[in-house]
């Protein structure tokens with residue numbers, strides 16, 4: 001399973017945002033929702049071997065993390081408004097238990113941020129962490145774990161110092177995707193493109209269209 005973790009420094013963990021003006025009312029949750037689309041959707045299908053975590057560090061209910069598992073996800077559509085509507089429903093749920101609570105097909109929410117993600121990843125077995133950073137060694141030249149990689153990305157503000165320190169602590173390998181700082185969802189697309197190419201070279205289909 002290929003996992004993407006997007007850390008939203010200001011993205012709201014509270015459902016009180018407007019679907020009509022997402023960027024101005026949600027701490028730029030729209031940036032993270034576009035990453036969901038890029039991480040999970042292909043033309044006419046959903047990548048079943050993908051999982052995405054949105055770490056929401058903004059707003060009165062923070063921190064919370066939304067997890068969407070491509071293996072069982074449904075109703076992920078390629079329009080931002082519908083994904084925002086899903087996120088709003090997920091964030092409105094009361095979460096009393098520790099860890100990720102399954103609320104809909106493939107969609108879970110945890111109280112907690114990066115530490116909740118790291119605990120969840122550890123429970124799922126071995127994984128290889130990578131941190132996407134401008135100026136880091138090129139993804140194209142890197143040797144990659146194609147089985148269980150986890151790619152950590154920042155939002156429009158990049159990473160805060162404590163997230164960067166925690167990622168260094170777990171030994172995340174820095175990777176770059178070229179000389180220009182691009183939007184987080186474009187980074188996800190570039191990473192997937194590299195994985196798709198390596199899968200094709202290995203004659204391994206990277207997703208099962210449905």
Ligand SMILES: C[S@@+](CC[C@H](N)C(=O)[O-])C[C@H]1O[C@@H](n2cnc3c(N)ncnc32)[C@H](O)[C@@H]1O
Nearest residue numbers: 132133134153154155157158176177180181182
């Ligand atoms: C829009 S960028 C962040 C820009 C922010 N102003 C900053 O200075 O960090 C969002 C995220 O995408 C990733 N990213 C953007 N361009 C990248 C590149 N060329 N190589 C690797 N990661 C990149 C990083 O994880 C970054 O935190």
